[in-house]
Amino acid sequence: MKTLLELNIRRRGAMSGVLTLGSLDPTFTAAMKVRGEPVVLDLRLVEFVEPSGICGLATLLEFLIPRSNEVGLMLSGHNVPAYLERMNFFRIFGDRVKTNTDVTALEERRRGNPGTLQELVNFHSEEEIPGIIGRISEILENKEYRLRERAAICATLSEICANAVEHGASPFGAYAAVQAYQHIVSGGRERRGEEVLVAIADGGIGVRDTLSRNPKYSEYTKTDNDSLRHALKMGVSGTGEIGRGGGLAVVGQIAVRTGGSLSLRSGAGRVTFYGDRTNSRNVPFFPGTFVRVSLPRKV
C-alpha cells in the first residue's frame, strides 16, 4: 500500500500552481510518520517552481528516502519536469526516486534557462562555497550585472551557505538555488525589472537549538520565532565569540537596501525581515533551517 502525500498548492490567485516551501508544509509532518512503506508525492497541480520550492522539495526527499523503500513523484505536463531537469534536480535525485516522466527524453532536450543563476546544488562543507560563488559570479558578469549587484547576490549566497554548513550540519548537507525573474518593478514610474530569489535549505538542528547553546540567549529562545527574530541581530551567535553572528545581519541589510526581504524558517517559526518591519508567523514544522532572500533589481 502506497502512502500518498498531498501538497498545499494554491488553485487561485497570483500564487496559483506555484511550488514554494509553504506548498510542502503538510508533507514534512507526514514524512516523519513514514516507516518504510512506499510513498508517492503528488506534484500534478504544480505549474511553476521557484527556488524555495525546489530546495524545499530536495530537503523533503532527503528526509523521505531513508524512511521509505520507494519514493515516487507524480508530475504532469512538460514544463515542470523540464524545469526540474534544467535545475539539475534529476541529476541529484534521478536514481533515488521514481517518476511518471521519461527523464531521459528531457536530458536530450536540455537547454540553459536564461533566468537560472544557480541550479540546485548540494554542498556539505565550507570549502565548496568559493567554487559556488565563483561560478555564479561568472554567470552574473556574463549577464552584465553591475559589480554592486554581483557583490550583493554573491555575499548573500556565501553567508547563508556558510551558516548552513556551520550550524546546519546534517547527513545530506544543504541545498541552494538562485533564479532571476523578469517582472514589473513599481516605483515613481513602473518599468521592467527583475527579482533575484536566493533559497537555501539544510536539515540541521535549527536556529533555536543553535542559539540555545549560548546561555545568555535563554530569554530570546523560548520559541522558534523568538529565536529567528534574535538571530537577525548583529553579533548574535550560538558560540558567543566576538565578531561572530554578523553574516545574517549583513544579508538582511543587503536585502533591505535592494528593496527586498529576508525570510527565515526553522522549526515552527517563520520570520520575514523588511527593514522597517519584521513579520512573524507560527507555521507547520520544518526540520532544519530554510532561508529565502528576495533581491529586486531595476534594469
Added chain:
Amino acid sequence: MAKEPARAIYDVASSEIGDKLMVTRGTGRRVREALADVLEGLPPSGILYVDTRGIDLMDYSFADEALGILVSRVAAGEYGERHVVLVEEDRELLENVEASLRQRALAMIRVDEVGESPEIVGEVPEHLVETLQAIYKAGSITNADLAAKLGLNHTACNNRATRLFKLGLIHRRKNSAAPGGRQYSYEGIA
C-alpha cells in the same frame, strides 16, 4: 629626525590564496595566517599595508576572520608595536570590514594609496577622533604639545593617546631626556 619604520605591502588579490572573490571564514583564516607571517617578519614598529584593492567582493565572514581578528590581535599587543594599515578606496567593499571592526569595538587606519592621507575604518570614540586627527596632522608631537593643542591636562591627554596606541592606530615613543623627566611623543603609523 625619526627613522622611517620598516614596511611591507601585501596585495591580497594577487597573493597565492587571493582571488577577486574572497568569501568564507576558512579563506579569511588562511589570509590572516599569511598576513601574520609577514607581520612577524617585520622589525619592531614595522607596518604591514594590506592592499585589498584588487578584490571585487569580500563577505562579512572573510572580513572578520582576515582583518577583524588580525586587528584585535595587533591591539592586544601580540605583534609588539607592529601595526596594520588597510590600503583600500572608499567603496562598498569596506562595509564588511567596518561592520567587523565595530562588532569588536576596534578600528584601523585606511589609506587610498600608501603615503596618502589616513582615514579611520571601524569604531573610534568621538573624543579620540579629535586626538587622532591632531596627532596625524602634527606628524610627530609630544604629549605636552598635544595637551596644549587640545586644551587638556597632561594626564587626560596621555590617557587618550594611550588608548589610541593600544588600538594600534599610532606609534608612541618615550623621551627620557625630556625636561621634567619621562615624556611620550606620538606619531601616525601611515
